[in-house]
Amino acid sequence: MTLKTHSSQDLLNTYRPLIDKLSLPEKVRLLSGETAFTLPGNESIGLAEMAFSDGPTGVRGLKFYGDPVALFPNATLVSGSWDDDIAREVGVLLSEEAARQKIHVVLGPTINLHRTPLGGRLFEAYSEDPYLTGRTAANYVNGMQASGTGACLKHLVANESEEMRNFMSSSLSETALREVYLTPFEIAVQDAHPYSMMAAYNDVNGVPATEQDHVQNQIVKGEWDWDGLIMSDWYATKHTSESANGGLDLVMPGGDGPWGEHLVEAVNRGEVAESTIDEHLARLLLLAERTGALSSDRSQLRTFEQQMPSPTDPARAEQLKRIASRGMVLLKNESDLLPLDSGTVALSGHHALATQNMGGGSAQVTPPYQVSIADGLGALLGSRLAVADGPWPRRRPLAVDPESVTDPGTGTAGMEVTYFAQDGSVIKKFHSDLAEITVGWDDDGSQIPARLRIRAKLSDTIETARLGAMGAGRWTLEYQDAQGTVVSLDRSCEFATNDPGEAILRPPAFEQICKVAAGSVVTATVDLVDTDWSARLLEDPRYNMVAESHMAGFDSFGKFALVATDVPVDENQLIAAAAQAAGQADTAVVVVGLTEEDETEAADKTTLRLPGEQDELVRQVAAAAKRTVVVVNAATPVLMPWLEQVDAVLVVGLPGQEGGHAVAEVLTGVAEPTGRLVTSYPAEDAASPAWSTSVDGDLALCYSEGSFIGYRGYAASMAPAPLFWFGHGLGYATWEYHGAQREGDQVRVELTNTGRRSSRETVQLYFQPDDVSQPVRLVGYQGIQVGPGAKASVSVEIDPRMMRAWDEESGNFVELGGGTFLLARSLGDVRLSIRS
Incomplete structure (x- = not known):
């Protein structure tokens, strides 16, 4: 796509007539969000409100948990196709999803690198290689923007780990910055000209990413001559004048923050030139014009009237299934075991029944449905398939499936939720068909509740359950035991870190196994805690935080959920049953993997070992079976101590809402796994050129491997040879x-x-x-x-x-x-x- 670019002076000249109509406070008002995901408009200059939405595995819309939207295969399946057409198609389809929801800019792609396999957010990013990442991103952006929706490259820059991400500093050489970490951004800028970028949470060599004059002004806007807009990550902006002078154009989200009146005062004091404000505004107006939100004639504004496919459209399902299968990687295939022949198949593993189709954090969406591998393979094999569960792969409690409980008031699937004020009066009471409730973030509430109550009726078939809750506060949980006696549990859930994002992205939780009466109503009540983030963040000088910081101004907020899941039988019995079924079939297919607690925003892993007793499941199934296929339902490397015992290994990533169908078609040969690895798989923990994500006492993380990231470091003998190299993949x-x-x-x-x-x-x-x-x-x-x-x-x-x-x-x-x-x-x- 050819796009006219503008120098900074051209931008100012172009939009000077509009800029001069506004007072300084009016200009500054446009440079911060209106709400969590919208920007304010201004009728006097023909500027409409703009809407942003998280990506890149779906366009979630304006709510953290909102209406059903299409769930796409994750980023490593897109890049794993090593195919420009696939990346471009994903951009087009996401633009259609955005248009259906009246979204101007999708916050993606994520083009940080897989520096260490422990990174929690790698599933959102493309690869360990700067060229593959940049080329994939450029095609994704071209597809999206050619269809009318703005893209946003994130996160600028050196944002490769989640531990202490709001406060840590990535310490790296200029050589590594230029040759490796900026290269994907540079390729995307030159080959696709994205409309926007997002500055990261972390510092870079001691300077916050939102204040990086060297990166944002000198390199991106200067050397690359890029005319787009740089926005902050949500709540990432720490200082007023430093960020305005350092190249940041827009502070997100809405609410009190470091710009607004603070920025007006900084201009009046002479700390920030008004011409700097004008340039930021010119870039915002260019973004608005490119996405159809700026016109002196209101009838010419983008109206999003074109009908777009729904998330359940059969054509959309076929697209998502094909994209998923194209990125799947066949690592091993002894004696051409795959694709499966006409014999019987024993399928086992908890991931076969509860397939992990997406990661955690801001990439999560509410899909209209999710197809498990058991359902997908069953649809193709019918009576030839036997299915067995496997050991529990989770370490953290899991929010209740709202389809498995009923609202005691309405009798419909879901839960009853009530918000209470400090004096005990009801703020609002409503039915929820979502698993998790967000408070004080994007719920449009008139006031933050002091207490929250969730009520749900369990199924009559549940006798033993994991009961608990998720979210910071003092909880009381009541239920009826097997004798009909009301039992009360009192627990306190406290934050583990000083990262405010923990409240939404990884809230504290508790659970315990309980004997329950058939159809018991569970009532979970939480008194919300006053987090007092300001004091906690300001008192530690390492956080480099000031009172006007966006992050230091948090009120009480968070994510809350009821935990109520059926307890399976003893894990040893599950493994034995799976092995027995495998011994009676022609082929055993065992599905293992990670969950959204491992591949998520706001947390990194500490090991590549599969959680729970999944390795033991593979060993016992392989010992009993004639032939064994292992399906790895994870986007990032895992250890494979059983590799020599099995015949085939297929990595299927986090395959989206059509995941089960896509995996089934690959296993049976309807589709070919044409993917290649985008991350090298270490042979054991710590056996990679870069490993730990832990920061030192000064909150610094040293990129000591320099430019020898991933396969580059393995090839230079900086670590033992990997189990599987970047780029590996067999196909059929x-x-x-x-x-x-x-x-x-x-x-x-x-x-x-x-x-x-x-x-x-x-x-x-x-x-x-x-x-x-x-x-x-x-x-x-x-x-x-x-x-x-x-x-x-x-x-x-x-x-x-x-x-x-x-x-x-x-x-x-x-x-x-x-x-x-x-x-x-x-x-x-x-x-x-x-x-x-």
């Missing part, structure tokens, strides 16, 4: 490479599909510099579909942005010297090499 065919030659800015290679099926191959081109101080790096890739026994010629373009190194002495990029091009299926399977 085998390949021969021959005849490689350099042709200008391309490398050409001849391929032969030596398999029995038509298949897609992804030719990966790496460059190994002769200079050993420089890492090997991916410089191009190209996919192609080839029939069985057929030959094809593939040309892979060399991206010149990957053929350079940062010279800290001169402060510029310089071209790399000599080296070797490697044509590979991954760095663990190099097929050909040629000198540069």
Whole structure:
């Protein structure tokens, strides 16, 4: 897409007539949010309100838990296709979802890197490689913006871990910043021109990301000549003048914060020039014009009247299923076990029945439905399939499924919720068909309640249950036991960190196993705590917080839920039953994985081991079965101590609302798993070039590996060889490479599909510099579909942005010297090499 760009002076000249109509307070008013996800308008200059929505695995809308929307396959399945067309299509479909909900800007894609496999938010990001990430992002943005919706690259920059993310400082060299962490942003800017970016929570080398004059003004707006808008992450802005002068254009969300009257006063004191405010406003007006929210003629504003597919549209289901299957990765396939033949199948594992189709945090949506692997495979295999549960894979309590309880007042599925004021009077009482209740965030309440009550009637079939609650406060939970006696549980849930995001994204919780009467009504009442975030954040100088900071102004708020889940039988019995079923079938398929408590915003992992007794499930099933397939329902690496005992391993990521159908089609050969890994899989914990996400006493996290991130570090022997390399993936065919030659800015290679099926191959081109101080790096890739026994010629373009190194002495990029091009299926399977 060709887009006219503007210099800062051009922007000011273009919008000067509108800017000059506004007073300083009116200008500043437009540079902060109106509500959690909207911006204010101004009729005098033809500016309509704008609406933003979280992404990138669905367009959630203006509510953290709102109306049903389409749940897309997660980011690693999109990038795992290594296919520009898939990334572009996802952008188009998300734009349709945005238009259906009258959203101007989708807050995605997330293009931070998979620096360490422990990162909790990796499922939202594309890969460990800056080139694959940037190229995927550029195509996603092009698809989205060509369809009329603005994209927002996030999070600028070096935001690769979640621990203490609001306060920690990523410590890295200028070389690593330029060669690795800024590269995806640069590629997306040059190849797609995104309308906006989001500044991260963290500091970078001691300076908050929202105040990074070096990154935001000098590099992004200066060197790259980018004319888009930089907004803060939600509540990320710490200081007034520093952020305004440092290149931030918009503070989010709405409410009291560090700009508003504080920024007006800073201008009046001479700390911030009014011309700086004017430039921020000009960038906002350009964003509004590009997304249809600015016109002197109100009838010309974007009205979103075009009818878009619903989240349950059959055509949408087919699209989501195809996208998911294209990114799935076949890691191992002994004796061509997959695709499955006509024999009987024993399916086991808790993830088979409760498939994890999305991660946690701001990427969560409320989908219209979710298809489990058991349902998907059952639809294709019918009576040939036997299904068994598996051990519980969770460590934290799980909010009640609102479909499994009824509202005692209405008798319909869901719960009764009541808000109380401090004096005990009822603020509001309503029915909820959502699992979790958010308070004081986006609930549009007239006042923050002092007490919250949730009531729900359990199913008549439940005799033993995990009962509890989620959310900070003092809880009282009442239920009837097996004898009909009312039992009361009193618990206090306290925050574990000083991160205000914990209240919404990872609230404290409790549960215990209880014997309950059939159909018992459970009543959970919580007295909300006064978090007093301001005092907690201001008292520690390491947090670099001031009184006007957005984050230091939090009122009581949080996420609350009832915990009420049926307790399965003893886990040893579950494993034994799964093994027994596996021994009676022709093939065993065991599904293992992670949950949204492992792959989530606001928390990192501490190990790559599968939670619970899932490894033992695989071992016992494999020991009993004739042939064993392991399906890994996770977006990020896990350890595989059972790898040599099983015949096939398929990684299916977090596959979205059509996940079960997509997995079933791949297992049975209706679709091919054409994906390639986007993250190297370590052989054991700590065996990677970068590992820990823990900060030191000064809240700093050192990026000591420099530019040797991921496969680059493995190739330089900075860690033991990985279990599986970045780029690995088998598909359902085998390949021969021959005849490689350099042709200008391309490398050409001849391929032969030596398999029995038509298949897609992804030719990966790496460059190994002769200079050993420089890492090997991916410089191009190209996919192609080839029939069985057929030959094809593939040309892979060399991206010149990957053929350079940062010279800290001169402060510029310089071209790399000599080296070797490697044509590979991954760095663990190099097929050909040629000198540069």
